[in-house]
Amino acid sequence: MKLADTIQFASGSLRGSPTRTLLMMLAMSIGVAAVVVLTALGEGARRYVVDQFSSLGTNLVIVLPGRTETAGVGPGLMSGQTPRDITLDDAQAFLRSRAIKRIAPLTVGSATISRGALNREVVVAGSSADMLGIRHMSMGVGRFLPAGDLHDSASVCVLGNAIRRELFGNESAVGQSVRIGDRRFRVIGVLASQGESMGMRTDDLVIIPVATAHQLFNTTSLFRVLIEAKNRDYIEQAKRDAEEIMVQRHSGERDVTVITQDAILQTFDRILTALTMAVGGIAAISLAVAGVLIMNVMLIAVAQRIKEIGLLKALGAPGKQIRHLFFAEAVLLSGIGSVAGLALGYAGSFIIGQVYPMLPVSPPWWAVLAATITALGTGVLFSVWPARRAARLDPVAALAGK
Amino acid sequence: MIELKNVCRTFTVGDQQVAALRDIDLRIDAAEYISIMGPSGSGKSTMLNMLGLLDRPTSGTYLLDGGNVTELNDEQQARVRREKIGFVFQSFHLVPRLTAAQNVELPMILAGIPAEERKSRVRVLMQNYGLSDRADHKPDQLSGGQRQRVAIARATVMNPTVLLADEPTGNLDRNTGWEVLKLLEGLLEQGITLVVVTHDAEIGARAHRQIHMLDGRILSDERQVK
Numbered sequence: 312m313k314l315a316d317t318i319q320f321a322s323g324s325l326r327g328s329p330t331r332t333l334l335m336m337l338a339m340s341i342g343v344a345a346v347v348v349l350t351a352l353g354e355g356a357r358r359y360v361v362d363q364f365s366s367l368g369t370n371l372v373i374v375l376p377g378r379t380e381t382a383g384v385g386p387g388l389m390s391g392q393t394p395r396d397i398t399l400d401d402a403q404a405f406l407r408s409r410a411i412k413r414i415a416p417l418t419v420g421s422a423t424i425s426r427g428a429l430n431r432e433v434v435v436a437g438s439s440a441d442m443l444g445i446r447h448m449s450m451g452v453g454r455f456l457p458a459g460d461l462h463d464s465a466s467v468c469v470l471g472n473a474i475r476r477e478l479f480g481n482e483s484a485v486g487q488s489v490r491i492g493d494r495r496f497r498v499i500g501v502l503a504s505q506g507e508s509m510g511m512r513t514d515d516l517v518i519i520p521v522a523t524a525h526q527l528f529n530t531t532s533l534f535r536v537l538i539e540a541k542n543r544d545y546i547e548q549a550k551r552d553a554e555e556i557m558v559q560r561h562s563g564e565r566d567v568t569v570i571t572q573d574a575i576l577q578t579f580d581r582i583l584t585a586l587t588m589a590v591g592g593i594a595a596i597s598l599a600v601a602g603v604l605i606m607n608v609m610l611i612a613v614a615q616r617i618k619e620i621g622l623l624k625a626l627g628a629p630g631k632q633i634r635h636l637f638f639a640e641a642v643l644l645s646g647i648g649s650v651a652g653l654a655l656g657y658a659g660s661f662i663i664g665q666v667y668p669m670l671p672v673s674p675p676w677w678a679v680l681a682a683t684i685t686a687l688g689t690g691v692l693f694s695v696w697p698a699r700r701a702a703r704l705d706p707v708a709a710l711a712g713k
Numbered sequence: 714m715i716e717l718k719n720v721c722r723t724f725t726v727g728d729q730q731v732a733a734l735r736d737i738d739l740r741i742d743a744a745e746y747i748s749i750m751g752p753s754g755s756g757k758s759t760m761l762n763m764l765g766l767l768d769r770p771t772s773g774t775y776l777l778d779g780g781n782v783t784e785l786n787d788e789q790q791a792r793v794r795r796e797k798i799g800f801v802f803q804s805f806h807l808v809p810r811l812t813a814a815q816n817v818e819l820p821m822i823l824a825g826i827p828a829e830e831r832k833s834r835v836r837v838l839m840q841n842y843g844l845s846d847r848a849d850h851k852p853d854q855l856s857g858g859q860r861q862r863v864a865i866a867r868a869t870v871m872n873p874t875v876l877l878a879d880e881p882t883g884n885l886d887r888n889t890g891w892e893v894l895k896l897l898e899g900l901l902e903q904g905i906t907l908v909v910v911t912h913d914a915e916i917g918a919r920a921h922r923q924i925h926m927l928d929g930r931i932l933s934d935e936r937q938v939k
Contacts, residue, residue: 316822327810622806625767626820626867627795629788706767710806 312632321639324616332644335601335608339648339690340655342598343682347656349594350678352663353587355670360583362671364576366505368445370412371572372538372549374405374557378566395561396532399461399521404560405538408552410545415442416461416521417535420528422492424517426478433474433517435491437524445539448513453485453500456520464522468496472504473514491517492527546573591678595685601648602689605641609697613637613704620701621709630702637698638691645690649683656682714906715741715764715875720773722759722929733759735929737773741908743874746901748920749910756929757910758879764908765798765877766790778874795824799868801897803880805860807852807867813859814839814848817866824871838866842896858889865896875906882916894919 312320325332376397402416418437423430436442440458443450455469468491475484475498484498496519505513525531540549550569557567613620620633656674664672722734733756741747749757762768763775766782775783782793807816814835821831839845842862852860861881868876878897882890894909894916901907911917925932 312823313825316825316828320822323810618806619808622808623819623823624791625765625794625800625806626823627791627793627798627871628823629791631788632791632823707762710767710802 312628312635317632317635317639318643321636321643324612324636325640325643328612328615331608331612335605335644336648336651338601338604339598339645339686340652342594342601343649343652343686344655344659345594345597346591346678346682346685347653347674348659348663350587350591350682351656351660351672351674352670353583353590354675354678355663355672357580357583357587358671358673359669360579361576364572364579366447367572368447368537368539369572370540370543370546370549371445372411372540372546372553373570373572374536374538374553375534375568375570376532376566378568395564395566397536397557397567398531398533399525401557401560402533402536403461404556405536405553407556408549410540410548410552412539412541413441413445414539415439415445415537416533417442417537418521418524418528418530418532419534420524422517422527424474424478425490426487429478431474431477433491433515435517435519435524435527437519437521437527439521441539442518442537445537448505449503451501451503452483453498455500456518457499461520462522463520464526465520466494466496466523467499467520469500469502469518470498471502471512471514471516473512474517475501491519494523494527543573546571587675587678591681595682598682598685598689601686602645602693605644605690606693606697609637609641609694610700612640613697613701616701617704617709618712620704621706621711624704624706625710633704634698634702637701638694641690641694641698642687645686648690649686652686653679653683714743714778715739716776717763717770718774718776720763720770720775722756722763722768723771732929734763734770737929737931739924739931739934741906744901744904744906746898746907746919746921747909747924748917748922749908749924749926750912750914750917751926751932752912755926757926759929760926761877761879761908761910764875765800766794795820795871797874799871799873799876801861801864801868801876801878801881803883805852805857805864805884807860807863809852812849812851813844813855813863816852816863817870820867820871834870838870842866856889857885858892861885861889861893862896865893869900869905873905875908876900878907878909880911881909882911882913890916 374397399416402414405411405414415438420435421432422435424433438456439461440456443455451472456467457465468489470484478489479487484501486498488495488497502513538549538553540546550571553569554565558565623633660672660674664670717737717739720734720737721732724731724733749760751757759768763770770783774781777793777797782790785793808819811819817835817838818831821834839848842865844859844862844866847855847859855863876897881897882893885893897907909916909920917923922936924934
């Protein structure tokens with residue numbers, strides 16, 4: 312019997328009992344769709360987190376004062392010292408490393424910003440020109456902080472978009488002056504509206520030169536130093552160099568903490584990938600259930616079509632051919648079922664993507680592949696027994712319907 | 714052509730051994746017309762199944778065209794059935810979801826014959842049996858006589874050497890039954906060997922050789938000289 316004829320005959324018997332066929336395909340497609348949609352959600356969550364992180368900047372290494380020890384007593388306490396501050400000179404020293412492309416010191420405080428009668432409390436960030444590039448911010452109008460000596464304390468500021476709206480309404484802000492704390496500042500630029508990223512709204516931020524911030528808050532220490540490594544391969548070296556430089560400058564003491572964004576990102580990535588796989592695995596159970604259903608219905612089909620099987624044998628079909636026919640039916644069922652399931656799953660993912668636009672929902676290729684293979688696999692696997700049973704029927708008894 | 718030697722067939726019913734065929738010795742030559750008669754339970758149907766390789770003897774040998782077919786495996790036996798044997802059943806055994814033409818085509822599909830050849834052979838056969846206008850009808854749209862004609866067309870489409878008919882007129886009224894029987898007898902001219910199992914003495918009497926069975930044995934084996 313030719314393959315094409317086998318498939319045609321099998322699809323003929325599937326069409327012969329449309330309700331049964333449709334129900335089985337439905338079960339199969341729901342299983343596949345569940346895997347696709349759930350993994351798409353998991354993958355969406357993972358990509359959401361990854362995107363959030365990279366919106367903070369790429370190849371980022373962050374230096375913060377103080378050392379977090381996981382066990383025992385920190386070296387600072389042993390020598391009776393508090394951790395030393397990170398100064399602007401320390402920050403500039405990082406540029407000695409070949410692995411480090413650029414840096415942005417960061418001092419954060421809160422102050423009152425006012426224009427005429429309008430005033431509000433804002434978070435003021437003191438930084439430098441490279442902050443814009445490192446943190447992947449973009450300008451709405453005007454310029455960002457001027458490049459140059461970090462110690463220059465110019466009285467200029469860059470406003471977040473929300474602050475601009477509140478203070479200036481529809482007027483142009485650039486070139487106007489505002490008062491922050493007890494100083495007058497000239498507005499040189501407004502940040503583009505970016506929305507929220509990792510809980511920090513650049514819309515509500517006011518950025519001024521770091522030296523100015525130090526004067527404003529009467530301090531010399533930095534809250535963070537953001538370091539951008541040359542590229543991904545230099546991240547680890549940039550981290551080591553930053554630690555080395557700080558140790559040198561702090562007379563041999565390791566009293567800063569250097570974290571890489573990559574490490575945090577990878578942890579999240581691993582957790583969420585594991586989660587996606589777990590959810591996909593649970594959905595795959597429904598595929599196994601669909602497989603058992605196929606087996607059950609196939610067994611019933613063998614019983615229902617017992618006379619037909621007897622006839623085929625009398626007409627000269629060996630057991631092998633009967634087995635192939637039932638096998639082909641199972642493959643067709645699970646094949647068409649999984650294609651329908653994929654369509655259903657993609658449609659579902661698309662709808663979820665429309666409802667939650669911020670979630671980049673898309674089924675990962677490995678889940679789609681795994682779902683299809685599992686569907687076909689269970690379909691074939693669970694049809695082995697019914698097909699064998701049909702093949703082994705005694706033709707005389709089968710013809711008599713026994 | 715067909716030779717049964719000491720063929721026995723016993724069935725196990727519960728814990729009892731029931732002998733359906735006991736020490737059958739039978740020789741059938743090519744182009745014979747044989748009827749097998751006997752009361753129900755006499756073993757005539759088992760005999761037919763045995764001849765058609767649907768059943769295996771418990772002991773004894775079956776030689777078909779000189780070859781011992783009892784020793785063949787499932788696939789080889791299926792091949793012999795496909796190429797040398799045609800079946801006609803009392804209850805027609807047409808596949809209900811297939812049209813008349815598709816039912817006739819079925820043995821050729823199983824044999825792997827190309828589609829164009831199948832179609833042309835089916836067309837010729839349907840015409841010969843006066844079924845051309847019924848080719849696209851499902852079995853439940855056909856009369857009993859038409860169904861049995863479709864079944865005969867199916868049984869002969871592979872040009873078998875032996876045609877085995879189990880009560881071929883059993884589900885038909887008298888007139889239709891005669892028509893079907895005439896159709897079967899017409900095949901004798903093509904050199905086919907026809908074996909008809911029946912309990913109808915009138916039908917059995919038409920055969921050139923009549924075998925009577927009782928309790929799994931051959932009671933009498935008479936040849937009519939025409």
